[in-house]
Amino acid sequence: MCTTCGCGHGQVTINGRAARPTRSDAAPRAGYRAVAPLDAVHAPGLDAERTLRIEQNILADNDARAARIRAQLKTQGIFALNLVSSPGSGKTSLLVETLRRWAGRAPAAVIEGDQQTANDAERIRATGVPAVQINTGKGCHLDARMVAQALGQLQEEGALLDRSLLLIENVGNLVCPAAFDLGEAHKVAILSVTEGEDKPLKYPDMFRAADLMILSKTDLLPYLDFDAEAAIAMARQVRPGLPVIRLSTRDDAGWAQWLDWLGAGLARAGA
Amino acid sequence: MHELMLAESVVRLVEDTARQAGAKRVTRVRLALGALAHVDPDALLYCCELVARDGVAAGAVYEVDRPAAEAWCANCLRIVVPAAAGASCPDCGGFELDIRAGEEMRVIDIAVA
Secondary structure, eight states, X not given: XXXXXXXXXXXXXXTTEESXXXXXXXXXXXXXXXXXXXXXXXXXXXXXXXXXXXXXETTHHHHHHHHHHHHHHHHHTOEEEEEEXXXXXXXXXXXXXXXXXXXXXXXXXXXXXXXXXXXXXHHHHTTTOOEEEEEOTTOOSOOHHHHHHHHHHHHHTTOOOTTOEEEEEOOSOSSGXXXXXXXOSEEEEEEETTSOTTHHHHSHHHHHHOSEEEEEOGGGGGGSOOOHHHHHHHHHHHSTTOOEEEOOTTSSTTHHHHHHHHHHHHHHTTO | OHHHHHHHHXXXXXXXXXXXXXXXXXXXXXXXXXXXXXXXXXXXXXXXXXXXXXXXXXTOEEEEEOOOOEEEETTXXXXXXXXXXXXXOTTTOOOOEEXXXXXXXXXXXXXXX
Protein backbone atom coordinates (compact mmCIF):
# COMPACT_ATOMS: atom_id res chain seq x y z
CA MET A 1 0.00 0.00 0.00
CA CYS A 2 1.24 3.49 -0.83
CA THR A 3 2.54 5.06 2.35
CA THR A 4 1.76 8.58 1.16
CA CYS A 5 -1.94 8.38 0.51
CA GLY A 6 -2.71 4.77 1.32
CA CYS A 7 -3.85 3.91 -2.19
CA GLY A 8 -4.03 0.18 -2.74
CA HIS A 9 -1.85 -1.65 -5.24
CA GLY A 10 -3.44 -5.06 -5.31
CA GLN A 11 -4.62 -4.61 -8.90
CA VAL A 12 -1.47 -2.91 -10.17
CA THR A 13 -0.35 -4.08 -13.57
CA ILE A 14 2.79 -3.24 -15.56
CA ASN A 15 2.22 -3.24 -19.32
CA GLY A 16 -1.06 -4.98 -18.63
CA ARG A 17 0.47 -7.79 -16.56
CA ALA A 18 0.15 -8.18 -12.81
CA ALA A 19 3.00 -6.33 -11.14
CA ARG A 20 3.26 -9.08 -8.58
CA PRO A 21 1.03 -11.91 -7.42
CA THR A 22 -1.78 -10.35 -5.46
CA ARG A 23 -2.79 -11.85 -2.19
CA SER A 24 -6.04 -13.00 -3.71
CA ASP A 25 -4.39 -15.23 -6.33
CA ALA A 26 -1.15 -16.12 -4.58
CA ALA A 27 -0.80 -18.89 -2.08
CA PRO A 28 -2.94 -18.12 0.99
CA ARG A 29 -1.14 -15.91 3.45
CA ALA A 30 -1.88 -15.67 7.10
CA GLY A 31 -5.16 -13.90 7.58
CA TYR A 32 -6.53 -14.06 4.06
CA ARG A 33 -7.79 -16.70 1.70
CA ALA A 34 -10.08 -16.73 -1.27
CA VAL A 35 -13.39 -18.47 -0.81
CA ALA A 36 -16.14 -20.16 -2.70
CA PRO A 37 -19.14 -18.20 -4.04
CA LEU A 38 -21.66 -16.66 -1.69
CA ASP A 39 -24.01 -19.59 -1.79
CA ALA A 40 -21.30 -22.05 -0.76
CA VAL A 41 -22.38 -24.32 2.04
CA HIS A 42 -20.96 -23.57 5.43
CA ALA A 43 -20.46 -26.17 8.09
CA PRO A 44 -20.95 -24.30 11.32
CA GLY A 45 -21.00 -26.04 14.64
CA LEU A 46 -17.98 -28.24 13.98
CA ASP A 47 -16.15 -26.50 16.77
CA ALA A 48 -17.03 -23.95 19.38
CA GLU A 49 -17.32 -21.25 16.72
CA ARG A 50 -20.59 -19.51 15.99
CA THR A 51 -21.40 -17.60 12.82
CA LEU A 52 -23.10 -14.25 13.25
CA ARG A 53 -24.79 -12.75 10.21
CA ILE A 54 -24.15 -9.05 9.66
CA GLU A 55 -25.16 -8.39 6.01
CA GLN A 56 -24.46 -4.69 6.21
CA ASN A 57 -23.11 -2.29 3.63
CA ILE A 58 -19.61 -1.17 4.57
CA LEU A 59 -20.59 2.39 3.71
CA ALA A 60 -23.84 2.17 5.72
CA ASP A 61 -22.68 4.65 8.33
CA ASN A 62 -21.64 7.25 5.74
CA ASP A 63 -24.77 6.61 3.69
CA ALA A 64 -27.02 7.09 6.73
CA ARG A 65 -25.36 10.42 7.53
CA ALA A 66 -25.66 11.45 3.88
CA ALA A 67 -29.37 10.57 3.93
CA ARG A 68 -29.88 12.81 6.97
CA ILE A 69 -28.05 15.66 5.20
CA ARG A 70 -30.15 15.13 2.07
CA ALA A 71 -33.35 15.26 4.13
CA GLN A 72 -32.27 18.48 5.85
CA LEU A 73 -31.33 20.09 2.51
CA LYS A 74 -34.65 19.04 1.02
CA THR A 75 -36.56 20.60 3.92
CA GLN A 76 -34.77 23.87 3.29
CA GLY A 77 -35.01 23.64 -0.50
CA ILE A 78 -31.23 23.79 -0.86
CA PHE A 79 -29.67 22.55 -4.12
CA ALA A 80 -26.35 20.91 -3.23
CA LEU A 81 -23.62 19.84 -5.66
CA ASN A 82 -20.48 17.82 -5.02
CA LEU A 83 -17.78 19.06 -7.39
CA VAL A 84 -15.12 16.47 -8.12
CA SER A 85 -12.03 16.50 -10.34
CA SER A 86 -8.27 16.08 -10.47
CA PRO A 87 -6.22 18.68 -8.66
CA GLY A 88 -5.71 21.67 -10.93
CA SER A 89 -8.78 21.32 -13.15
CA GLY A 90 -9.89 24.80 -12.06
CA LYS A 91 -12.64 23.89 -9.56
CA THR A 92 -12.10 26.93 -7.37
CA SER A 93 -11.78 29.32 -10.31
CA LEU A 94 -14.97 27.83 -11.72
CA LEU A 95 -16.71 28.35 -8.36
CA VAL A 96 -15.51 31.95 -8.03
CA GLU A 97 -16.71 32.81 -11.53
CA THR A 98 -19.98 30.90 -11.01
CA LEU A 99 -20.69 32.87 -7.82
CA ARG A 100 -19.87 36.14 -9.59
CA ARG A 101 -22.28 35.37 -12.43
CA TRP A 102 -24.89 33.79 -10.10
CA ALA A 103 -25.01 36.86 -7.83
CA GLY A 104 -28.52 38.23 -7.41
CA ARG A 105 -30.32 35.02 -8.41
CA ALA A 106 -30.42 33.26 -5.01
CA PRO A 107 -28.20 32.97 -1.93
CA ALA A 108 -25.24 30.60 -2.10
CA ALA A 109 -22.75 29.00 0.27
CA VAL A 110 -19.62 26.96 -0.31
CA ILE A 111 -17.90 24.09 1.50
CA GLU A 112 -14.25 23.76 0.50
CA GLY A 113 -12.32 20.51 0.94
CA ASP A 114 -8.53 20.38 0.82
CA GLN A 115 -5.86 18.49 2.70
CA GLN A 116 -4.34 21.74 3.94
CA THR A 117 -4.66 25.56 3.82
CA ALA A 118 -7.70 27.82 3.91
CA ASN A 119 -6.71 29.47 0.60
CA ASP A 120 -9.75 28.27 -1.32
CA ALA A 121 -12.29 29.35 1.30
CA GLU A 122 -10.61 32.76 1.36
CA ARG A 123 -10.93 33.02 -2.43
CA ILE A 124 -14.65 32.23 -2.09
CA ARG A 125 -15.20 34.65 0.80
CA ALA A 126 -13.60 37.40 -1.31
CA THR A 127 -16.65 37.11 -3.59
CA GLY A 128 -18.91 37.87 -0.59
CA VAL A 129 -20.26 34.31 -0.37
CA PRO A 130 -19.92 32.47 2.97
CA ALA A 131 -17.53 29.53 2.91
CA VAL A 132 -16.35 26.82 5.30
CA GLN A 133 -12.98 25.19 4.79
CA ILE A 134 -12.63 21.52 5.68
CA ASN A 135 -9.02 20.41 5.97
CA THR A 136 -8.82 16.65 5.76
CA GLY A 137 -5.18 16.42 6.89
CA LYS A 138 -3.97 13.30 5.17
CA GLY A 139 -7.47 12.39 4.03
CA CYS A 140 -8.10 12.15 0.30
CA HIS A 141 -11.85 12.78 0.18
CA LEU A 142 -14.73 14.41 2.01
CA ASP A 143 -17.21 12.21 3.84
CA ALA A 144 -20.72 12.85 5.11
CA ARG A 145 -19.58 13.36 8.71
CA MET A 146 -17.27 16.22 7.65
CA VAL A 147 -20.00 17.81 5.55
CA ALA A 148 -22.49 17.57 8.43
CA GLN A 149 -20.01 19.45 10.63
CA ALA A 150 -19.45 22.08 7.94
CA LEU A 151 -23.22 22.51 7.55
CA GLY A 152 -23.44 23.02 11.31
CA GLN A 153 -20.84 25.75 11.02
CA LEU A 154 -22.71 27.46 8.17
CA GLN A 155 -25.92 27.23 10.19
CA GLU A 156 -24.22 28.82 13.20
CA GLU A 157 -23.11 31.69 10.98
CA GLY A 158 -26.66 32.05 9.68
CA ALA A 159 -25.33 31.28 6.21
CA LEU A 160 -27.43 28.22 5.35
CA LEU A 161 -30.46 29.90 3.85
CA ASP A 162 -33.68 28.38 2.51
CA ARG A 163 -33.86 28.02 -1.27
CA SER A 164 -30.14 28.50 -1.77
CA LEU A 165 -27.29 26.95 -3.68
CA LEU A 166 -24.72 24.85 -1.78
CA LEU A 167 -21.52 24.09 -3.67
CA ILE A 168 -19.20 21.51 -2.13
CA GLU A 169 -15.70 21.43 -3.61
CA ASN A 170 -14.28 18.00 -2.89
CA VAL A 171 -10.59 17.24 -2.46
CA GLY A 172 -8.88 17.17 -5.86
CA ASN A 173 -8.77 13.43 -6.49
CA LEU A 174 -10.43 11.39 -9.23
CA VAL A 175 -10.46 8.17 -7.22
CA CYS A 176 -11.61 8.16 -3.60
CA PRO A 177 -14.40 10.79 -3.57
CA ALA A 178 -16.45 8.64 -5.99
CA ALA A 179 -17.42 6.25 -3.20
CA PHE A 180 -18.69 8.77 -0.67
CA ASP A 181 -22.21 10.17 -0.75
CA LEU A 182 -22.25 13.62 0.87
CA GLY A 183 -26.02 14.10 0.64
CA GLU A 184 -25.66 16.10 -2.58
CA ALA A 185 -28.23 16.24 -5.37
CA HIS A 186 -25.55 15.52 -7.98
CA LYS A 187 -21.86 14.92 -8.37
CA VAL A 188 -20.44 17.20 -11.05
CA ALA A 189 -17.16 16.05 -12.59
CA ILE A 190 -14.88 18.72 -14.01
CA LEU A 191 -12.41 17.79 -16.72
CA SER A 192 -10.07 20.50 -17.96
CA VAL A 193 -8.79 20.46 -21.50
CA THR A 194 -5.20 20.61 -20.23
CA GLU A 195 -5.65 17.05 -18.97
CA GLY A 196 -5.68 13.89 -21.05
CA GLU A 197 -8.91 13.35 -22.98
CA ASP A 198 -8.98 9.72 -21.84
CA LYS A 199 -9.28 10.58 -18.14
CA PRO A 200 -12.87 9.23 -18.05
CA LEU A 201 -11.57 5.82 -19.10
CA LYS A 202 -8.63 5.97 -16.71
CA TYR A 203 -10.84 6.90 -13.75
CA PRO A 204 -14.23 5.41 -14.67
CA ASP A 205 -15.68 5.25 -11.14
CA MET A 206 -15.76 9.02 -10.83
CA PHE A 207 -17.26 9.75 -14.23
CA ARG A 208 -19.81 6.98 -13.71
CA ALA A 209 -20.85 8.60 -10.42
CA ALA A 210 -21.32 12.03 -12.04
CA ASP A 211 -24.60 13.44 -13.36
CA LEU A 212 -22.94 16.28 -15.25
CA MET A 213 -19.49 16.83 -16.72
CA ILE A 214 -18.04 20.29 -17.16
CA LEU A 215 -15.30 20.53 -19.74
CA SER A 216 -13.33 23.50 -18.44
CA LYS A 217 -10.60 25.86 -19.71
CA THR A 218 -12.03 25.58 -23.23
CA ASP A 219 -10.42 28.92 -24.17
CA LEU A 220 -7.13 26.98 -24.32
CA LEU A 221 -8.35 24.50 -26.96
CA PRO A 222 -6.68 26.30 -29.90
CA TYR A 223 -3.29 25.79 -28.24
CA LEU A 224 -3.74 22.12 -27.34
CA ASP A 225 -4.09 18.77 -29.06
CA PHE A 226 -7.05 17.92 -26.79
CA ASP A 227 -9.91 16.31 -28.74
CA ALA A 228 -13.06 17.50 -26.97
CA GLU A 229 -15.38 15.20 -28.93
CA ALA A 230 -13.23 12.18 -28.03
CA ALA A 231 -13.19 13.17 -24.36
CA ILE A 232 -16.98 13.48 -24.30
CA ALA A 233 -17.40 10.17 -26.13
CA MET A 234 -15.16 8.46 -23.56
CA ALA A 235 -17.08 9.98 -20.67
CA ARG A 236 -20.28 8.63 -22.21
CA GLN A 237 -18.71 5.19 -22.53
CA VAL A 238 -18.57 4.95 -18.76
CA ARG A 239 -21.74 6.98 -18.14
CA PRO A 240 -24.17 6.67 -21.07
CA GLY A 241 -26.03 9.91 -21.77
CA LEU A 242 -23.87 12.04 -19.44
CA PRO A 243 -24.76 15.72 -20.04
CA VAL A 244 -21.73 17.91 -20.79
CA ILE A 245 -21.26 21.67 -20.56
CA ARG A 246 -18.18 23.24 -22.12
CA LEU A 247 -16.99 26.49 -20.61
CA SER A 248 -14.10 28.70 -19.63
CA THR A 249 -13.80 31.31 -16.91
CA ARG A 250 -12.14 33.54 -19.53
CA ASP A 251 -15.09 33.95 -21.90
CA ASP A 252 -18.89 33.69 -22.05
CA ALA A 253 -19.25 30.38 -23.84
CA GLY A 254 -21.32 27.83 -21.93
CA TRP A 255 -22.19 30.05 -19.00
CA ALA A 256 -25.86 30.52 -19.83
CA GLN A 257 -26.21 26.73 -20.01
CA TRP A 258 -24.45 26.17 -16.67
CA LEU A 259 -26.39 28.92 -14.84
CA ASP A 260 -29.67 27.62 -16.30
CA TRP A 261 -28.78 24.09 -15.14
CA LEU A 262 -28.14 25.43 -11.63
CA GLY A 263 -31.37 27.45 -11.71
CA ALA A 264 -33.43 24.47 -12.83
CA GLY A 265 -31.90 22.30 -10.10
CA LEU A 266 -32.62 24.91 -7.46
CA ALA A 267 -36.22 25.19 -8.66
CA ARG A 268 -36.62 21.41 -8.18
CA ALA A 269 -34.86 21.29 -4.80
CA GLY A 270 -37.21 20.62 -1.93
CA ALA A 271 -40.04 19.67 -4.27
CA MET B 1 -6.64 6.19 1.81
CA HIS B 2 -10.35 5.61 1.39
CA GLU B 3 -9.66 1.92 2.04
CA LEU B 4 -8.57 2.87 5.56
CA MET B 5 -11.89 4.55 6.21
CA LEU B 6 -13.78 1.57 4.77
CA ALA B 7 -11.69 -0.69 7.01
CA GLU B 8 -12.71 1.35 10.05
CA SER B 9 -16.35 0.78 9.07
CA VAL B 10 -15.79 -2.95 8.62
CA VAL B 11 -14.08 -3.32 11.99
CA ARG B 12 -16.73 -1.20 13.74
CA LEU B 13 -19.51 -3.44 12.34
CA VAL B 14 -17.56 -6.56 13.30
CA GLU B 15 -16.68 -5.43 16.82
CA ASP B 16 -20.20 -4.13 17.57
CA THR B 17 -21.73 -7.43 16.45
CA ALA B 18 -19.23 -9.47 18.47
CA ARG B 19 -19.74 -7.35 21.58
CA GLN B 20 -23.52 -7.64 21.38
CA ALA B 21 -23.18 -11.42 21.12
CA GLY B 22 -20.82 -11.51 24.10
CA ALA B 23 -18.10 -13.08 21.97
CA LYS B 24 -14.53 -13.18 23.25
CA ARG B 25 -12.83 -13.41 19.89
CA VAL B 26 -13.62 -13.01 16.19
CA THR B 27 -11.94 -15.74 14.18
CA ARG B 28 -13.24 -15.03 10.68
CA VAL B 29 -14.74 -12.12 8.77
CA ARG B 30 -16.50 -12.69 5.46
CA LEU B 31 -16.81 -9.75 3.04
CA ALA B 32 -18.58 -9.36 -0.30
CA LEU B 33 -16.74 -6.95 -2.58
CA GLY B 34 -18.38 -6.74 -6.00
CA ALA B 35 -16.25 -7.02 -9.11
CA LEU B 36 -16.98 -3.35 -9.86
CA ALA B 37 -16.82 -2.15 -6.25
CA HIS B 38 -14.88 1.05 -5.76
CA VAL B 39 -12.24 -0.54 -3.54
CA ASP B 40 -8.92 -2.33 -3.72
CA PRO B 41 -9.52 -5.59 -1.79
CA ASP B 42 -5.86 -6.11 -1.00
CA ALA B 43 -5.49 -2.64 0.52
CA LEU B 44 -8.79 -2.97 2.37
CA LEU B 45 -7.76 -6.23 4.06
CA TYR B 46 -4.37 -4.80 4.96
CA CYS B 47 -6.13 -1.84 6.58
CA CYS B 48 -8.63 -4.12 8.35
CA GLU B 49 -5.79 -6.04 9.95
CA LEU B 50 -4.22 -2.79 11.12
CA VAL B 51 -7.43 -1.26 12.44
CA ALA B 52 -8.46 -4.46 14.26
CA ARG B 53 -5.13 -5.23 15.87
CA ASP B 54 -5.98 -4.15 19.43
CA GLY B 55 -9.55 -5.36 19.53
CA VAL B 56 -11.67 -8.47 19.69
CA ALA B 57 -11.14 -9.09 15.96
CA ALA B 58 -7.34 -9.03 16.09
CA GLY B 59 -5.86 -11.87 14.03
CA ALA B 60 -9.16 -12.78 12.36
CA VAL B 61 -9.01 -14.51 8.99
CA TYR B 62 -10.59 -12.50 6.17
CA GLU B 63 -12.52 -14.16 3.38
CA VAL B 64 -13.54 -12.18 0.34
CA ASP B 65 -16.19 -13.11 -2.14
CA ARG B 66 -16.31 -11.18 -5.42
CA PRO B 67 -19.91 -11.15 -6.72
CA ALA B 68 -19.83 -10.82 -10.52
CA ALA B 69 -20.67 -7.67 -12.42
CA GLU B 70 -24.03 -7.56 -14.20
CA ALA B 71 -25.23 -4.89 -16.57
CA TRP B 72 -28.29 -4.44 -18.76
CA CYS B 73 -27.21 -3.89 -22.36
CA ALA B 74 -29.67 -1.58 -24.11
CA ASN B 75 -28.50 -2.94 -27.44
CA CYS B 76 -28.60 -6.69 -26.72
CA LEU B 77 -31.68 -6.24 -24.47
CA ARG B 78 -30.35 -8.62 -21.86
CA ILE B 79 -28.05 -8.90 -18.86
CA VAL B 80 -24.36 -9.20 -19.72
CA VAL B 81 -21.16 -9.42 -17.68
CA PRO B 82 -18.83 -6.45 -18.37
CA ALA B 83 -15.14 -7.07 -17.64
CA ALA B 84 -14.65 -3.83 -15.69
CA ALA B 85 -16.12 -0.41 -15.02
CA GLY B 86 -16.15 1.41 -18.36
CA ALA B 87 -15.71 -1.80 -20.36
CA SER B 88 -17.95 -2.49 -23.33
CA CYS B 89 -20.64 -5.12 -23.69
CA PRO B 90 -18.78 -8.43 -24.22
CA ASP B 91 -21.33 -9.41 -26.88
CA CYS B 92 -22.03 -6.33 -29.02
CA GLY B 93 -19.10 -4.10 -28.05
CA GLY B 94 -21.46 -1.22 -27.23
CA PHE B 95 -21.36 1.01 -24.19
CA GLU B 96 -25.07 1.40 -23.49
CA LEU B 97 -24.69 -0.49 -20.24
CA ASP B 98 -26.69 0.02 -17.07
CA ILE B 99 -24.80 -1.56 -14.18
CA ARG B 100 -27.19 -3.73 -12.13
CA ALA B 101 -24.85 -5.68 -9.84
CA GLY B 102 -21.25 -5.98 -8.79
CA GLU B 103 -20.77 -2.66 -6.97
CA GLU B 104 -21.62 -3.90 -3.51
CA MET B 105 -19.36 -3.74 -0.45
CA ARG B 106 -20.82 -5.74 2.47
CA VAL B 107 -19.81 -7.51 5.61
CA ILE B 108 -21.60 -10.85 5.21
CA ASP B 109 -20.94 -12.56 8.54
CA ILE B 110 -18.34 -13.30 11.17
CA ALA B 111 -17.34 -16.37 13.13
CA VAL B 112 -16.83 -15.86 16.84
CA ALA B 113 -15.49 -18.00 19.65
